[in-house]
Amino acid sequence: MSHGFRQDMPPPGGYEAIKYKRNLPIRGPGGAVIFGAVGLICAFGFYRVGQGNLEKRELKRELAWSRIHLVPLILAEQDRDTYRRHEAAVAREKEIMKDVPNWEVGKSVYNTKRYTPNTIVVL
Amino acid sequence: MASHRQAVFNDQPYVDPNPLPTSVPPVDELGTTSAPLKSASFFIGQYCKEVNEDFMLCKSENRDPAHCLKEGRKVTRCATELIRKMRESCLAEFDAHWQCLEKNNQYFQACRVPEKALNSCVFTKLNLTKTIPGSPEGQPQVHEKEKPIFTRVQK
Numbered sequence: 001m002s003h004g005f006r007q008d009m010p011p012p013g014g015y016e017a018i019k020y021k022r023n024l025p026i027r028g029p030g031g032a033v034i035f036g037a038v039g040l041i042c043a044f045g046f047y048r049v050g051q052g053n054l055e056k057r058e059l060k061r062e063l064a065w066s067r068i069h070l071v072p073l074i075l076a077e078q079d080r081d082t083y084r085r086h087e088a089a090v091a092r093e094k095e096i097m098k099d100v101p102n103w104e105v106g107k108s109v110y111n112t113k114r115y116t117p118n119t120i121v122v123l
Numbered sequence: 124m125a126s127h128r129q130a131v132f133n134d135q136p137y138v139d140p141n142p143l144p145t146s147v148p149p150v151d152e153l154g155t156t157s158a159p160l161k162s163a164s165f166f167i168g169q170y171c172k173e174v175n176e177d178f179m180l181c182k183s184e185n186r187d188p189a190h191c192l193k194e195g196r197k198v199t200r201c202a203t204e205l206i207r208k209m210r211e212s213c214l215a216e217f218d219a220h221w222q223c224l225e226k227n228n229q230y231f232q233a234c235r236v237p238e239k240a241l242n243s244c245v246f247t248k249l250n251l252t253k254t255i256p257g258s259p260e261g262q263p264q265v266h267e268k269e270k271p272i273f274t275r276v277q278k
Contacts (some may be wrong), residue, residue, distance in 0.1 A: 050266055052272045058265035059273060062255050064232055069168030072175040073160075073202045076195030077152055079188035080143065086188070088141035115187035 086118070150196045153203055161229055162221040162238075163209060165253040204229065207238035212248035216241040233275045238266060275276055 029037075090106040097103045110116045132274040138273075143149065160167075168175070181191040211216050220237040227233035245251050258264045265271070 048272070053263060055268070055272050058255070058258060059232055061257055062265055065168070065255050065257075066164035066231070069175075070160055072171075072178045072195075072198045073153065073167065074128045075182065076178060076191075076198040078154075079191065079195050080147075080150075081194060082188040083147070084141065084143045085139045087144050088139050091141070115185060115190075117186075 082117075089118075147192055148196065150199050151203065153199060153206065155206060158225040158229060159206070159217070159221040160227055161231075161239070162217065163206060165255075166209065166249070166251045167202050167205055168253070169251050170249075171198065171203045174198050174201045208249055209245065213241060213244040216244045227275065230276075232271060232273045235266060235271065235274070242266070 058119065086106075094105045108116055155163075175192065177190055178198045180192040180209065181194045182192065220234055220241045222236035223237045224230070231238065242253050253264075253266060255264050255266075263269070
């Protein structure tokens with residue numbers, strides 16, 4: 001039975017199995033790890049925000065006290081100036097109203113002993 | 124009143140040239156601008172504590188400017204003396220700190236480096252320390268923090 005040709009046959013050992021199965025190798029960290037890492041980053045961020053809020057509060061305290069310490073100094077200077085202007089205004093009034101009988105110079109328009117600052121500034 | 128103008132003259136500042144009456148002893152005004160005052164504020168608060176409290180107690184008695192002139196003079200003299208002492212002993216550090224404040228919107232947190240130098244100089248020469256009342260106990264105050272979160276903003 002020799003025909004002079006050879007029938008094409010599978011390779012010895014047979015064909016290798018057809019790769020039809022899903023092949024998705026797991027790469028990188030797992031979901032739980034990523035979730036945890038994001039959680040950690042968020043936790044650090046919130047911790048930092050909290051520390052920043054505490055520090056902000058202390059910065060406000062520092063600012064407030066630096067101003068409180070300067071209040072007497074500035075108030076004293078302002079008082080002297082107000083007093084000086086008030087005295088000058090009284091002197092001016094005295095000069096202007098010297099011909100008016102029974103005129104009380106520098107009398108307040110309010111019937112009180114409490115200090116009432118001037119609401120009118122004479123230019 | 125159909126006028127868009129306010130009832131004040133803004134074209135020239137309101138200056139009253141009349142001097143203080145001679146019955147009031149003269150005192151030179153401090154004349155220090157805001158940045159040096161802010162730089163020295165905690166030292167003024169400590170150095171002049173008694174006269175300041177005296178003055179404020181007097182003011183709480185009566186708001187009349189004429190009532191507390193004497194205490195006010197003491198306050199100003201004390202602050203002048205402190206500024207003079209600071210300039211005598213720590214001029215370079217003082218200048219560095221207030222000029223830093225001047226350039227950084229007067230934020231204390233932007234000038235911790237010159238402030239540290241100023242604080243240590245004032246402490247060694249004048250024995251004054253910067254303490255912020257009401258700061259939490261047992262931890263460094265905000266100006267003594269090693270790694271502050273807020274420093275210069277945008278620069």
